Amino acid sequence: MRRSEKGNPLDLRAWLDEVRKFGELKDVIGADWKLELGAISELNVKKDLNPALLFDEIAGYPKGFRVLTCSTSSPGRLSSILRLGLEKNHHELVQKLRGKPASWQAQAPNYDPVVLERGPIFENVRSGEAVNLEVFPSPLWHEQDGGRYIGTGCCVVTRDFDSDWVNVGTYRVQLHDKRSVGLDMIPGKHGAIQYDKYMKAGKPFPVAIVLGCDPLGYLISGIEVPFGMCEYNYIGAILGESVSVVKGELTGLPFPAGAEIVIEGWAHPGDVRTEGPFGEFHGYYPGKEGTAPAVTIEKIYYRNDPIMVGSPPAKPPNDYSYSKAVMRSALLFDALLAAGVPDVTAVWAHEIGGARMFNVVAIKQRYAGHAKQAGHILNQCGVGAYMSRYSVVVDEDIDPSNLQEVMWAVATRTDPAIDIDIIQRGMGSKNDPMFVAYPYQAPFSSKAIVDACRPYDHLHEFPAVAEASRELQEQVRKKWKDIL
Ligand SMILES: Cc1cc2nc3c(=O)[nH]c(=O)nc-3n(C[C@H](O)[C@H](O)[C@H](O)COP(=O)(O)O)c2cc1C
Numbered sequence: 001m002r003r004s005e006k007g008n009p010l011d012l013r014a015w016l017d018e019v020r021k022f023g024e025l026k027d028v029i030g031a032d033w034k035l036e037l038g039a040i041s042e043l044n045v046k047k048d049l050n051p052a053l054l055f056d057e058i059a060g061y062p063k064g065f066r067v068l069t070c071s072t073s074s075p076g077r078l079s080s081i082l083r084l085g086l087e088k089n090h091h092e093l094v095q096k097l098r099g100k101p102a103s104w105q106a107q108a109p110n111y112d113p114v115v116l117e118r119g120p121i122f123e124n125v126r127s128g129e130a131v132n133l134e135v136f137p138s139p140l141w142h143e144q145d146g147g148r149y150i151g152t153g154c155c156v157v158t159r160d161f162d163s164d165w166v167n168v169g170t171y172r173v174q175l176h177d178k179r180s181v182g183l184d185m186i187p188g189k190h191g192a193i194q195y196d197k198y199m200k201a202g203k204p205f206p207v208a209i210v211l212g213c214d215p216l217g218y219l220i221s222g223i224e225v226p227f228g229m230c231e232y233n234y235i236g237a238i239l240g241e242s243v244s245v246v247k248g249e250l251t252g253l254p255f256p257a258g259a260e261i262v263i264e265g266w267a268h269p270g271d272v273r274t275e276g277p278f279g280e281f282h283g284y285y286p287g288k289e290g291t292a293p294a295v296t297i298e299k300i301y302y303r304n305d306p307i308m309v310g311s312p313p314a315k316p317p318n319d320y321s322y323s324k325a326v327m328r329s330a331l332l333f334d335a336l337l338a339a340g341v342p343d344v345t346a347v348w349a350h351e352i353g354g355a356r357m358f359n360v361v362a363i364k365q366r367y368a369g370h371a372k373q374a375g376h377i378l379n380q381c382g383v384g385a386y387m388s389r390y391s392v393v394v395d396e397d398i399d400p401s402n403l404q405e406v407m408w409a410v411a412t413r414t415d416p417a418i419d420i421d422i423i424q425r426g427m428g429s430k431n432d433p434m435f436v437a438y439p440y441q442a443p444f445s446s447k448a449i450v451d452a453c454r455p456y457d458h459l460h461e462f463p464a465v466a467e468a469s470r471e472l473q474e475q476v477r478k479k480w481k482d483i484l
Helices: 012-021 036-045 075-081 090-097 100-110 188-200 217-223 233-237 322-340 370-380 403-412 433-437 456-461 469-478
Strands: 025-027 052-056 066-069 124-127 149-151 155-159 166-169 171-176 180-184 205-212 244-247 252-258 261-267 274-277 288-301 307-311 343-351 356-361 390-395 420-426 444-449
Touching: 012 025, 012 075, 012 217, 025 261, 036 052, 075 090, 075 100, 075 307, 075 322, 090 100, 090 322, 100 233, 100 322, 124 444, 155 180, 155 188, 155 217, 155 252, 155 469, 166 188, 166 217, 166 233, 171 288, 180 261, 180 274, 188 205, 188 252, 205 233, 205 252, 205 288, 217 233, 322 356, 322 370, 356 370, 370 390, 390 403
Parallel strands: 025 052, 066 307, 205 307, 356 390, 390 444
Antiparallel strands: 052 066, 124 288, 149 171, 155 166, 155 205, 171 180, 180 288, 205 261, 244 252, 261 288, 274 288, 343 356, 420 444
């Protein structure tokens, strides 16, 4: 496949121009990095229609040193990030996304990044003693956080010890001081696997952290791209052109030529420091502070008027829970079909469960047992099994993304004694807030599959729903739009 020599530099500003044009970007002037910026972002993301927020003139910082939040939290912004056109309806977005992750993965090997000599990221370069991470307005996001977090919507670039595989993962980055940060990679994550190899060999681990670029960067760094595959290739497959990168002067690690801020350094053997606590995707602090590798930063690069991308975890809905809900709903839809479940009409992995713990599928029931089949597969398929606490099946007249409707179906169409199946010792996580109370030593969890469909053997006699028909609702909405 022929691609342009220049490639795509993952320029955040081009994307912001587009978002401003379709009316989903709001400027916020004068907020304090200390708790205020985080609280404004958190309240904003809980609104039904929320814009992305671009903070400037942050208290104590010069004009131009900006922070962007809520970048992925609407169907319009998420569809434009994923280059799926402008889609304002989330079910349509899930439909557009179906099948795409598999094809992006298949195409990724065709999109090796293009290496450039120069790029806007080199507008400002500081080395050694001139490195000062405190020039950037890292937020203190929440009252109980263990410190300021410079990296949340970030991409951590690392290289394997014994191969040339470059990994790009989103891992939180705590600001320790002017020249060092803490990097929290959960064991088993690709960055952590690479780190372990360097530590075993007693060698410093090279790290480059991208603190802002086109949000496609952190969106894909934050999902499970296969072991051994570079996220830049996967991003290239989404864009239909290679990502253009430049190489760090210290480590040679590649980062997007149009990135906003990049910090580069080494995690030295034995340099592990106190880290956290920080919230998790499910909305809790899973524990007290822990420890994490520290990275000594020896070089920083930033564009003029740099923009840091923030995306802190918190009680959902949070900054990135919408994007996870959409992405996982599409993957679950595909998995149900691949497992042979017919007549699936919609799937929604709810934000309240961090797109893992409360998932709903709507089906048009075709045969006895169809609903239980759909529920168990939703709960146990590869993409769904981890931390899947509740899996609910509803009829096709229920919108699975609407909790009011889903819980109405649970309340009115179930006989708990027969419609709730419990799976014991299923796949859980030490990260589960309930883990403290579970009787297990290992991270098991029990799971409930709730069949909230009308009983298949009584469909013909099940009471009719007492509300205006869809057609009548539409007619009346049209005619009485000033009131409705
Ligand atoms: C905003 C955000 C913050 C995240 N923070 C962390 C983190 O601190 N540590 C971690 O191990 N995973 C974190 N994750 C999840 C990882 O990014 C995700 O599992 C990803 O697949 C890791 O990349 P890898 O598969 O290349 O290891 C975060 C994800 C997002 C979207």
